[in-house]
Amino acid sequence: MSIEVDYRFPAGAHAEKLAKVIAVGQTVGSWDERWAEREASFRERLGQVTAIQTQDDGRNVATIAFPEANVEGDIASLLTMIFGKFSMAGVGKVIAVRLPLDYGTQPKFGISGIRSMLGLDDRPLVMAIFKPALGLSAADHAKIMAAVAPQGLDIIKDDEIMANLDSAPTMERLKACREVIDRTQDQTGKPLLYAVNVTGRADELITKARKLVAQGANALLLNVLTYGFSVLEALARDPEINVPIFAHPALAGAMCGAPNHGLSYRVVLGTLMAHAGADAVLYPAHYGSLPFEPAAEFAIRDALRDRNVFPVPSAGIHPGIVPMALRDYGQDVILNAGTGIMDHPQGAGAGVQAFFAALAQAQPGQKFVLENIGDGPLRSALEKWGVGE
Amino acid sequence: MSIEVDYRFPAGAHAEKLAKVIAVGQTVGSWDERWAEREASFRERLGQVTAIQTQDDGRNVATIAFPEANVEGDIASLLTMIFGKFSMAGVGKVIAVRLPLDYGTQPKFGISGIRSMLGLDDRPLVMAIFKPALGLSAADHAKIMAAVAPQGLDIIKDDEIMANLDSAPTMERLKACREVIDRTQDQTGKPLLYAVNVTGRADELITKARKLVAQGANALLLNVLTYGFSVLEALARDPEINVPIFAHPALAGAMCGAPNHGLSYRVVLGTLMAHAGADAVLYPAHYGSLPFEPAAEFAIRDALRDRNVFPVPSAGIHPGIVPMALRDYGQDVILNAGTGIMDHPQGAGAGVQAFFAALAQAQPGQKFVLENIGDGPLRSALEKWGVGE
Numbered sequence: 001m002s003i004e005v006d007y008r009f010p011a012g013a014h015a016e017k018l019a020k021v022i023a024v025g026q027t028v029g030s031w032d033e034r035w036a037e038r039e040a041s042f043r044e045r046l047g048q049v050t051a052i053q054t055q056d057d058g059r060n061v062a063t064i065a066f067p068e069a070n071v072e073g074d075i076a077s078l079l080t081m082i083f084g085k086f087s088m089a090g091v092g093k094v095i096a097v098r099l100p101l102d103y104g105t106q107p108k109f110g111i112s113g114i115r116s117m118l119g120l121d122d123r124p125l126v127m128a129i130f131k132p133a134l135g136l137s138a139a140d141h142a143k144i145m146a147a148v149a150p151q152g153l154d155i156i157k158d159d160e161i162m163a164n165l166d167s168a169p170t171m172e173r174l175k176a177c178r179e180v181i182d183r184t185q186d187q188t189g190k191p192l193l194y195a196v197n198v199t200g201r202a203d204e205l206i207t208k209a210r211k212l213v214a215q216g217a218n219a220l221l222l223n224v225l226t227y228g229f230s231v232l233e234a235l236a237r238d239p240e241i242n243v244p245i246f247a248h249p250a251l252a253g254a255m256c257g258a259p260n261h262g263l264s265y266r267v268v269l270g271t272l273m274a275h276a277g278a279d280a281v282l283y284p285a286h287y288g289s290l291p292f293e294p295a296a297e298f299a300i301r302d303a304l305r306d307r308n309v310f311p312v313p314s315a316g317i318h319p320g321i322v323p324m325a326l327r328d329y330g331q332d333v334i335l336n337a338g339t340g341i342m343d344h345p346q347g348a349g350a351g352v353q354a355f356f357a358a359l360a361q362a363q364p365g366q367k368f369v370l371e372n373i374g375d376g377p378l379r380s381a382l383e384k385w386g387v388g389e
Numbered sequence: 390m391s392i393e394v395d396y397r398f399p400a401g402a403h404a405e406k407l408a409k410v411i412a413v414g415q416t417v418g419s420w421d422e423r424w425a426e427r428e429a430s431f432r433e434r435l436g437q438v439t440a441i442q443t444q445d446d447g448r449n450v451a452t453i454a455f456p457e458a459n460v461e462g463d464i465a466s467l468l469t470m471i472f473g474k475f476s477m478a479g480v481g482k483v484i485a486v487r488l489p490l491d492y493g494t495q496p497k498f499g500i501s502g503i504r505s506m507l508g509l510d511d512r513p514l515v516m517a518i519f520k521p522a523l524g525l526s527a528a529d530h531a532k533i534m535a536a537v538a539p540q541g542l543d544i545i546k547d548d549e550i551m552a553n554l555d556s557a558p559t560m561e562r563l564k565a566c567r568e569v570i571d572r573t574q575d576q577t578g579k580p581l582l583y584a585v586n587v588t589g590r591a592d593e594l595i596t597k598a599r600k601l602v603a604q605g606a607n608a609l610l611l612n613v614l615t616y617g618f619s620v621l622e623a624l625a626r627d628p629e630i631n632v633p634i635f636a637h638p639a640l641a642g643a644m645c646g647a648p649n650h651g652l653s654y655r656v657v658l659g660t661l662m663a664h665a666g667a668d669a670v671l672y673p674a675h676y677g678s679l680p681f682e683p684a685a686e687f688a689i690r691d692a693l694r695d696r697n698v699f700p701v702p703s704a705g706i707h708p709g710i711v712p713m714a715l716r717d718y719g720q721d722v723i724l725n726a727g728t729g730i731m732d733h734p735q736g737a738g739a740g741v742q743a744f745f746a747a748l749a750q751a752q753p754g755q756k757f758v759l760e761n762i763g764d765g766p767l768r769s770a771l772e773k774w775g776v777g778e
Contacts, residue, residue: 026550028521030728034736041524041556069554070523076615077552077588080639084549084612085704087642088679094643132420134459135430160473161415163466165458167430199466202591202623226465226473228617234591250473251644254483257476258647290477315474339419347423 002065003103004050005082006096010260011058013091016049019062022086023047027070045070061095073103075229075276083263094263097271104275105236109244110308111332114279117218117244118154118191124331125154126355127312128348129338133159138168142176144348148341149184149192151352155334157221158197160248170196170208171215178216195219195246202231210240219244225251225268229276236277244279246312252283265296270303280310280334287324287389289316298328305332312336318385319378320368322358327365345380354381391454392492393439394471395485399649400447402480405438408451411475412436416459434459450484462492464618464665472652483652486660493664494625498633499697500721503668506607506633507543507580513720514543515744516701517737518727522548527557531565533737537730538573538581540741544723546610547586549637559585559597560604567605584608584635591620599629608633614640614657618665625666633668635701641672654685659692669699669723676713676778678705687717694721701725707774708767709757711747716754734769743770 007022009015024030028042035042044067051063064082071077083094107113115121128148130141148156156177164170174196181192196217198209205227209220224232224247235241249269255262256269269283283300284292301311311333313325318340325333335355344351357378362368368387373379396411398404413419417431424431433456440452453471460466472483496502504510517537519530537545545566553559563585570581585606587598594616598609613621613636624630638658644651645658658672672689673681690700700722702714707729714722724744733740746767751757757776762768 028523029548030732031521032732035521035525035529038521038524038529041526042521045523045556069556070550070552072552072554072588074590076612076617079615080552080612081550083643084615084637084639085679087640087646088638088673088681088704089642090646090680132417132424132427132431134417134434135427136424137430140424140427159418161459161470163459163461163469165461167434167458199461200619201463201626202617202619203595203627204623205619206592223465223469223473226468226617227619228465228591228615230589230591230594230616231619234593237590238592248473249477250469251476253476253478254472254644254651255640257479258650261647261650262643284477290474291479292477315477343419343421 001068001100003068003078003100004063004065004098005094007062007064008093008095009060009062010091013060015052015060015062018092019049019052019064021089023049023064026081026084026086027066068100068103074233075104075272091260093260094267096264097267099271099275105233105277107277107279107307107309108236108242109279111305111310112308114244114310117193120154122331123359124325124329125334126352127155127157127334127336128153128341128352129157129336130159130162131338131342133161134167136168138172138176141168141173142180144342145177145180147347147349148352149180150188151349152188152190152356153192153352155193155195155219157195157246159338160197160221160223160250162197163199170199170212174212174215174217193219193244195221197221202228205231206234206238209235210238213241213243217243219246221246221248223248223250224273224276224278225249225255229272232276232278245277247273247278247281249283266299266303270300274304274307274309278309280312282312282314282336284315285313285317285321287321288314301329310334316340319354319358319381320386321388322355323362323364323366323368324388326362340385344377345384346377350377350380353377390457390489392457392467392489393452393454393487394483396451396453397482397484398449398451399480402449404441404449404451407481408438408441408453410478412438412453415470415473415475416455457489457492463622464493464661480649482649483656485653486656488660488664494622494666496666496668496696496698497625497631498668500694500699501697503633503699506582509543511720512748513714513718514723515741516544516546516723516725517542517730517741518546518725519548519551520727520731522550523556525557527561527565530557530562531569533731534566534569536736536738537741538569539577540738541577541579541745542581542741544582544584544608546584546635548727549586549610549612549639551586552588559588559601563601563604563606582608582633584610586610591617594620595623595627598624599627602630602632606632608635610635610637612637612639613662613665613667614638614644618661621665621667634666636662636667636670638672655688655692659689663693663696663698667698669701671701671703671725673704674702674706674710676710677703690718699723705729708743708747708770709775710777711744712751712753712755712757713777715751729774733766734773735766739766739769742766
């Protein structure tokens with residue numbers, strides 16, 4: 001099977017010509033009679049323009065089929081081929097990539113594996129983010145953990161900005177939090193995943209990830225786009241990294257946010273993440289704090305779930321949006337809140353309680369009516385953050 | 390010293406508000422009285438909006454100073470901080486990043502080191518690219534090498550699309566070409582660098598790079614943006630990788646090409662590459678085949694040379710542009726041609742001769758006049774590709 005890519009060009013751009021430039025220039029390039037004996041070899045490797053369609057808005061979408069033999073089965077060589085040099089050719093946006101099913105790296109855990117680790121197969125998962133993002137000590141992290149873990153929180157993650165800093169070195173954060181996790185699990189029987197942000201230059205990062213797992217990290221967080229897809233793939237294929245990897249979308253807007261340049265969010269946060277071995281992928285929710293189109297969100301959701309990858313709509317999530325999340329996602333979703341848990345008026349523990357109360361009381365697609373909610377953490381949350389949309 | 394970043398917002402955007410969102414949201418975030426005892430720690434880590442200037446075109450540029458203590462001294466944690474989540478916030482482009490001098494990774498070789506390897510301190514270097522990009526065998530590469538090496542070529546590189554493919558596995562290309570390089574050097578005394586494209590998932594890539602160097606690779610090519618800055622940094626800091634690293638800009642347009650999103654070419658191909666350990670960086674020349682602004686090109690050039698990194702203006706380079714390249718670059722430049730050497734009417738060897746003839750005869754900034762050029766490779770090249778600009 002070949003690799004199919006849809007490129008969208010603005011109205012007025014010479015789509016046929018540009019598509020030809022891609023099909024040839026991003027594969028073999030030109031040749032002359034000196035290489036006549038290699039003709040067959042070249043032809044096998046050329047891209048083919050298989051369709052050019054004009055949209056209602058006048059923009060054109062060209063589809064190009066690339067031979068799978070041109071790339072290594074990873075994301076980096078794929079990106080180099082489909083958009084490497086051509087990305088600098090002016091305008092044109094990659095809006096879809098269709099890969100063979102077996103292309104790339106499978107998640108080790110994904111939806112089913114994460115559910116199995118948590119012993120939960122019947123509801124959305126609730127995830128928190130340590131906040132404030134910088135300036136807390138490892139002991140502060142443990143203090144937050146002690147507030148949220150006993151409330152039955154499923155997952156917590158570092159803020160993506162929290163690197164291995166003097167104020168709270170990664171290994172110390174893990175150690176301090178792991179004690180709380182173990183103690184809580186002894187008491188409640190409920191496991192909690194802590195996705196530790198793994199950072200560093202590629203070689204150090206991989207070594208550090210192994211060490212974190214060996215020291216008890218039961219999940220990892222990776223800023224895939226600032227470190228590189230090749231780093232995610234290395235972790236996902238590493239037998240010592242036998243924990244789920246949560247992929248953070250930091251920097252995605254730099255390559256996905258523009259109308260006529262780069263790649264679509266669906267491609268980067270959906271297709272490529274899902275073929276690079278992520279177990280769960282964070283991305284902006286359309287009812288959150290970042291401007292994001294519902295269509296983009298749902299395209300990411302579907303690309304992820306097609307490969308058993310957990311969708312994690314994020315940014316500005318609070319209990320008020322739970323009914324909409326249930327409408328849009330059903331059960332296979334991770335509800336991920338930072339300040340929406342940490343800044344709850346009665347504290348982070350109440351923030352977790354508010355989410356579980358919301359899950360218990362929500363009807364999919366039916367906004368909470370404040371007057372119908374009894375006093376308690378959920379009501380406080382709705383009073384603070386509203387009832388969404 | 391802090392890290393200063395300039396963000397440009399379109400006319401009409403609320404620059405002051407957005408700048409504040411970045412300074413706070415990309416560092417500590419909000420906090421309340423519960424963390425009163427951490428107040429000092431938070432304040433130390435907040436970004437500061439130090440200037441907002443309105444340009445003549447109505448766009449606003451906000452400058453934000455970030456504490457260096459928030460990041461790890463690498464590019465990935467820097468990118469996560471300065472533009473990670475905010476990149477998804479709508480519009481806003483990073484147009485300049487000013488880093489402390491000692492921030493990041495120094496090139497092992499750079500301009501002076503590459504000159505020293507080649508024993509050349511007094512002229513621009515001439516570099517070729519193997520073409521066609523795909524479909525040649527390792528033996529074909531050796532055949533091309535045998536045509537160009539005896540003509541005194543300084544450097545040759547793989548096409549960036551050429552990964553480790555069955556048709557010409559990387560190690561076989563190296564082995565076949567290395568024999569020709571050694572034989573030629575025995576005869577002529579002149580060394581030639583072959584920048585081998587190193588690919589793979591991050592861990593494999595680093596291992597492969599070490600193996601390539603051990604097997605005689607005297608330079609490496611890396612698609613930094615598709616593999617990740619963290620991979621470049623790992624290679625640049627690896628004591629076994631004691632050869633220059635040529636950084637290719639594949640995918641740069643996806644994050645730099647849009648007017649109001651992403652980061653400027655100067656930042657990505659200049660500042661960040663120069664602080665990530667690249668020895669030489671390729672980027673589009675404004676008189677080449679890609680649409681590129683002279684100002685962007687020269688900003689990259691200066692950012693690289695400030696740190697002893699070799700600028701390699703590329704794409705559509707042929708002998709006719711040599712006078713302009715001398716005007717714009719003087720001696721510290723690598724003239725990098727693919728088809729501009731390989732597709733010379735008298736063959737690739739003549740393509741190299743044409744460049745050296747151009748260097749011998751060119752006056753900086755004075756276009757060649759075809760009638761003044763005697764018969765030979767240079768004249769054939771000028772007849773085919775013109776006299777530039």
